[in-house]
């Protein structure tokens with residue numbers, strides 16, 4: 001799969017997109033018929049189908065060529081930080097984007113304090129952890145439940161009640177995860193169908209072109225025979 005097109009600034013020309021996944025080419029590969037695909041998209045296809053997915057020309061994996069110049073061009077293109085929706089406005093080379101992402105001060109991080117589920121931007125973590133986090137002084141209950149316990153709740157704490165509400169929270173999280181998973185499966189199926197339809201319509205277009213070419217060929221053949229006939233008539237006259 002290629003790189004998401006929307007993150008490139010300024011945009012990327014259409015000829016730098018993979019003809020299979022329609023994303024910006026990742027490790028571009030050229031087929032002998034001149035079509036460009038990501039290596040991760042075309043290799044499994046050629047292994048399985050032994051042809052070009054666009055024009056159906058028969059090809060072998062050994063005929064595929066790395067487009068190194070194009071690969072370097074794309075790697076040096078500039079992209080927005082993957083945490084732009086979290087507020088990062090940095091624009092970096094695609095080549096450096098992974099490293100930037102690892103250190104970006106807008107990347108989401110989970111509070112490491114026991115019992116705290118807060119997820120914050122990396123640059124807010126220190127302040128949260130040491131001054132704002134309600135769990136900064138939490139300790140583990142030694143009465144049996146083993147849950148993180150806030151100092152001020154120590155006197156009213158009851159292990160069974162605490163465990164019951166903890167289980168309810170987990171069940172809720174589990175439900176949400178299942179819903180998310182179902183949605184993802186539905187979206188994935190939709191995408192797969194869309195992809196199959198795209199290929200089918202391309203296939204149809206090419207078939208139509210082939211029929212048109214065949215018609216033209218028959219017309220040309222007929223014209224040649226007519227010409228030959230005329231020539232033979234003319235020769236006969238002389």
Ligand SMILES: [Zn+2]
Pocket residue numbers: 001002018019020021022023025026037038040041
């Ligand atoms: Zn691709």
Ligand SMILES: [Zn+2]
Pocket residue numbers: 031033034035052053054055056057
């Ligand atoms: Zn082709």
Ligand SMILES: [Zn+2]
Pocket residue numbers: 081082083088089090100101104105106
């Ligand atoms: Zn960033």
Ligand SMILES: [Zn+2]
Pocket residue numbers: 111112113116117118128129133134135
């Ligand atoms: Zn916290």
Ligand SMILES: [Zn+2]
Pocket residue numbers: 141142143144145146147157158159162
């Ligand atoms: Zn307890």
